[in-house]
Amino acid sequence: MTLSIIDNLFLLNALVARVTAASAPSSRVSVSVNPHIQFQEVDGFGASQAFQRAEDIFGEYGLPAINQTLVLNLLYDEDFGAGFTILRNGIGSSNSSESNFMNSIEPTNPGVPGAKPHYTWDHYNSGQFPLAQQAYKRGLQTLYADAWSAPGYMKTNDDENNGGYLCGVTNEPCASGNWMQAYADYLVQYARFYQESGVRVTHLGFLNEPQFAATYAGMLSNGTQAADFVHVLAKTIKKSGLDLKINCCDGIGWDDQEAMLPGLQAGPDPAIDYIDAVTGHGYDSAPTYPLSTNKKTWLTEWADLSGGYTPFTFYDNGGPGEGMTWANHIQVSMRDAGTSAFLYWIGAENSTSNSALINLINNEVQPSKRFWAFAQFSKFVRPGARRIEAYSSNANVTVSSFKNYNGVIATQLLNQGDADVEISVQIGGLKSGVPIQPFITNNEYDLERLTPIKSAKDGFFQAQIPAWSMVSFVAV
Ligand SMILES: *[C@@H]1O[C@H](CO)[C@@H](O)[C@H](O)[C@H]1NC(C)=O
Ligand SMILES: *[C@@H]1O[C@H](CO)[C@@H](O)[C@H](O)[C@H]1NC(C)=O
Ligand SMILES: *[C@@H]1O[C@H](CO)[C@@H](O)[C@H](O)[C@H]1NC(C)=O
Ligand SMILES: *[C@@H]1O[C@H](CO)[C@@H](O)[C@H](O)[C@H]1NC(C)=O
Ligand SMILES: *[C@@H]1O[C@H](CO)[C@@H](O)[C@H](O)[C@H]1NC(C)=O
Numbered sequence: 001m002t003l004s005i006i007d008n009l010f011l012l013n014a015l016v017a018r019v020t021a022a023s024a025p026s027s028r029v030s031v032s033v034n035p036h037i038q039f040q041e042v043d044g045f046g047a048s049q050a051f052q053r054a055e056d057i058f059g060e061y062g063l064p065a066i067n068q069t070l071v072l073n074l075l076y077d078e079d080f081g082a083g084f085t086i087l088r089n090g091i092g093s094s095n096s097s098e099s100n101f102m103n104s105i106e107p108t109n110p111g112v113p114g115a116k117p118h119y120t121w122d123h124y125n126s127g128q129f130p131l132a133q134q135a136y137k138r139g140l141q142t143l144y145a146d147a148w149s150a151p152g153y154m155k156t157n158d159d160e161n162n163g164g165y166l167c168g169v170t171n172e173p174c175a176s177g178n179w180m181q182a183y184a185d186y187l188v189q190y191a192r193f194y195q196e197s198g199v200r201v202t203h204l205g206f207l208n209e210p211q212f213a214a215t216y217a218g219m220l221s222n223g224t225q226a227a228d229f230v231h232v233l234a235k236t237i238k239k240s241g242l243d244l245k246i247n248c249c250d251g252i253g254w255d256d257q258e259a260m261l262p263g264l265q266a267g268p269d270p271a272i273d274y275i276d277a278v279t280g281h282g283y284d285s286a287p288t289y290p291l292s293t294n295k296k297t298w299l300t301e302w303a304d305l306s307g308g309y310t311p312f313t314f315y316d317n318g319g320p321g322e323g324m325t326w327a328n329h330i331q332v333s334m335r336d337a338g339t340s341a342f343l344y345w346i347g348a349e350n351s352t353s354n355s356a357l358i359n360l361i362n363n364e365v366q367p368s369k370r371f372w373a374f375a376q377f378s379k380f381v382r383p384g385a386r387r388i389e390a391y392s393s394n395a396n397v398t399v400s401s402f403k404n405y406n407g408v409i410a411t412q413l414l415n416q417g418d419a420d421v422e423i424s425v426q427i428g429g430l431k432s433g434v435p436i437q438p439f440i441t442n443n444e445y446d447l448e449r450l451t452p453i454k455s456a457k458d459g460f461f462q463a464q465i466p467a468w469s470m471v472s473f474v475a476v
Contacts, residue, residue, distance in 0.1 A: 030426075032390070032428070033388060033389070036388075039387040042334075042385040043085075043298065044086040044141060044382075047087075047343055050089065050102060051090060052101075057131060061360065088144045102148075103122070105119050109151070141202075145205070154186075172225065185236060207249045211252050211256045223266075226264060247278075248278065257291060283302060286302075299342045314373075314470075326374065328414060375447050376441055380410035384404070384405035392413070420467050425463070430458075434476065437474045
């Protein structure tokens, strides 16, 4: 459907009228927000451009310069786009850049673990280095560099692919020796190359989906084996003088990550004490409950990898790639699992699948409805924000709310029902006359700014949310 500008203006005016309607039917949904009851701190939102996807952004398939800038602004610019503050890099283990491989900084086997390593640095890192530079220019705050695997020669199967363990972890010896220290040195050297080139790596990870022997780069580990390596890595970081935090372990599903915790928590000097964030993915099981740890938790990867291509559907039937599906995943993860971060798999790539938030097709930049669902959170819920208590009286109208470090309260309401709803919101402690700025995403609109509302006495305001829509209310 193509609408003229006039049609669009008409629709928008009609919608603004509905969203700001003052009358109060009896079916009104009550939403209450209490900024005095606070939960986890937010670290941010983002995605990865690993496996050479960063090169797609820089024109690998001919994306013109103007649209390279457009996609960077959509991903990382807080005013123009989603303002993502976390980038998850892949630390390569490959000996070449063929296919979509991420090349290693130590492509050649030094022979034995204690031998002097021959590190190489190309200032490119499969496009991820220039991407990190561009992202930092626009407001990135967290660069999580995560290795899918150690180089093959450090592993029990002598291969970066097809599973295998890091030589030297519990019950996994190798004829070539114990490579744990060499791997720790290698990861720290990656961060040092970035640092020396003016880009700060903030977090290091050393596993990706360690429950699963993939045909591509990956490495197996349970919690005990991860703990073995965390101890070595923590000492190595301390000696290096670099300001680096450790994340672990990017389990393939939330339950798989939960299952790694006993190993990380065991012993008189538990590895968990050296970890900043416990990281898990959403594939095999979703983040719907808090992990059994008092550490921060991050959902570091999830995507619809197999559903039909639904880039511009916010809601049709709740399909796995639809915008509302992801708005709900983010809300449940932050609210019910208490995560401090939520990352999709790929930010932007040249493909016609749902595995990225933005598709780059025939020179064009096509943000999906999933992207706008992310932006409804990430633009207004900034690093340092705290989640605050929020309730809704209707099960179809789900709510989450956050108080930013600067005091701005951002509340996300998802109307996951067939009917438009009238809502009556109270934000505790909010003065009367405070401007509330609503933004809407649904099948028709992408993060559309609606007419501001003013809070009344005791922080009350009223609005209407159309069926199958997400509205973020930002109270300045
Ligand atoms: C490079 O890595 C590939 C895949 O792991 C392996 O098959 C190949 O033998 C390696 N080449 C060299 C020169 O080490
Ligand atoms: C992890 O695997 C090792 C080696 O098989 C085993 O000794 C250890 O008990 C396992 N740890 C956990 C927490 O299951
Ligand atoms: C994306 O890649 C395909 C080939 O896989 C190509 O036909 C298409 O033109 C590419 N898109 C862009 C934006 O260059
Ligand atoms: C850039 O992408 C937009 C769509 O996002 C498209 O309309 C425009 O033609 C592209 N620019 C160039 C120079 O190809
Ligand atoms: C929720 O929405 C469904 C579908 O639109 C509807 O059948 C149901 O009555 C709604 N539930 C409530 C509590 O409003």
